[in-house]
Amino acid sequence: MSVATKFSNQLSLEEFLKLPETKPASEYIDGVIEQKPMPQGEHSIIQTRLVTAINEVALSKKLALAFTELRCTFGGRSIVPDLSVFVWDRIPKTSTGRIVNRFEICPDWMIEILSPEQSTNKIIRKIIFSLKGGTQLAWLIDPEDESVTIFYPNQLPEVKEKEEILPVLDSLKDWQLSVEEMFSWLKLD
Template identity: 50%
Template sequence: MAELLTPTLTLPQFLQQPETKPANEYINGEIVQKPMPKGRHSRLQGKLCATINQVSEEGKIAYAFPELRCSFGTRSIVPDVSVFRWDRIPFTSEGEVPDNFNIPPDWIVEILSPEQRPNKVLSNILYCLNQGSNLGWFIDPDDLSILCLMPQQQPVICQGDVVLPVLRDINLTLTVNQVFSWLKMV
């Protein structure tokens, strides 16, 4: 389970603190430490970022960042995968990726770890959707399901050969089975 640390800081004060491993998040005035990613989590996260970036980076459509701190509104979170449309990446004046992202991702992906409470993880996805994100995936490796969330719509639990929703303009067709097949490496 994620460790709840003593909450005594404001969001700006929290952002002045040194980064930790695993990352701390600032949620509703509380500092919560994320669990350390394990094998299945890392594999799904890495493959998903690589797959999205393979079809969207060259055309400057979008980019998937792993473990990127996003601070906006009243939260500072570190989603497992944050996908930003290219035109929303806050590049520096030199055209480089900045260190700080103060906007919600267009697409947030969270992968449930055994130590996490599902509703705490889902609350970050829902918060992002309320702040302007277009899509959220909640991946449950134990259940072999992906809960897909979009603003103003009912969540949909996807399993098997269901094709998953992705951001508009990203030329990617993935089924739930394809995502979980990445866990088999032999």
């Protein structure tokens, strides 16, 4: 179950960002601080395998970089998608070329994995906010019914299942993953 705290005099985003980090992470949306649920087995396996698979394809060719649980602060909110993928030339860096600690832009591709105690509509609202802020692609993975809802800016969502191939960023177009293959990661036999 997530924990939401509404502050009577509306905590500012800057004040929120000065608070100590929580485990699991807390997000700031319109003055409300909500702690994400602790990832469980299915969520954790999918998240770990996905970030590894994306980075195996994207990192060596400097196409993109996938992160787990990365705080992204933009548009007056601070969210922590389960996976955030940034196209290589959009990865924020310092003047010396090192990756920055604070990402103040939206991800190019965000992936959320639905946990049993999460509200689907809250996640969809976060995805829509990110799409309006510049995110190009979003997945909402539902382990319970083994489907993935795909979101693009200014389009109706579509649901992928079974042997259907999941869409990826244009820079990763040579990589393919089916819904069935992704959910096969949950079987350890």
